Amino acid sequence: MTDATKNVYHRTYPISWEQLHRDARALSWRLHEMGPWQGIIAITRGGLVPAAIIARELEIRLVDTICIASYAGRDQGEIQVLKPTSGDGTGWLLVDDLVDTGKTARLVRKMVPKAHFATIYAKPAGRPLVDTFMTEVSQDTWILFPWDSEIQFVQPIVERNNT
Numbered sequence: 001m002t003d004a005t006k007n008v009y010h011r012t013y014p015i016s017w018e019q020l021h022r023d024a025r026a027l028s029w030r031l032h033e034m035g036p037w038q039g040i041i042a043i044t045r046g047g048l049v050p051a052a053i054i055a056r057e058l059e060i061r062l063v064d065t066i067c068i069a070s071y072a073g074r075d076q077g078e079i080q081v082l083k084p085t086s087g088d089g090t091g092w093l094l095v096d097d098l099v100d101t102g103k104t105a106r107l108v109r110k111m112v113p114k115a116h117f118a119t120i121y122a123k124p125a126g127r128p129l130v131d132t133f134m135t136e137v138s139q140d141t142w143i144l145f146p147w148d149s150e151i152q153f154v155q156p157i158v159e160r161n162n163t
């Protein structure tokens with residue numbers, strides 16, 4: 001998912017650090033019941049924060065990455081693997097913050113087909129590709145993650161209605 005594809009989103013779902021932490025912990029409870037796990041493979045960059053929280057909760061100290069870059073503009077949607085991982089993923093958790101169109105998921109699943117793929121949030125188009133997720137969000141919703149946002153002033157509702 002890239003900023004350039006934002007125009008398909010009709011609403012925004014802002015997530016605070018606190019909510020993100022709570023949701024990642026709730027996902028950790030589910031994953032704990034399915035373990036034990038050899039380690040975690042975080043999909044960069046969105047998977048890094050959830051992976052850290054899950055690693056803490058499940059006392060996992062072996063953390064690897066699959067490093068991915070998505071490009072906007074002319075090559076909108078093109079995905080490049082900057083760093084793969086080794087092995088087929090047996091016994092490993094593959095973690096991302098979100099599955100949206102499923103494009104990233106399809107690519108990484110091919111790389112580690114035996115890994116258990118977990119995301120905090122899932123949209124309908126990508127949901128079939130995830131083994132475990134916490135919260136479903138509609139396809140036309142832009143999830144605004146805390147690392148992409150800051151707290152700022154908003155007009156009172158009355159004033160907003162007058163503009």
Ligand SMILES: O=P(O)(O)OC[C@H]1O[C@H](OP(=O)(O)OP(=O)(O)O)[C@H](O)[C@@H]1O
Nearest residue numbers: 001044045046070099100101102103104
């Ligand atoms: O299902 P998809 O449509 O492929 O979208 C999901 C991907 O999009 C986000 O990454 P993004 O491309 O924003 O990169 P970043 O995590 O490095 O910011 C997210 O972290 C997933 O990896």
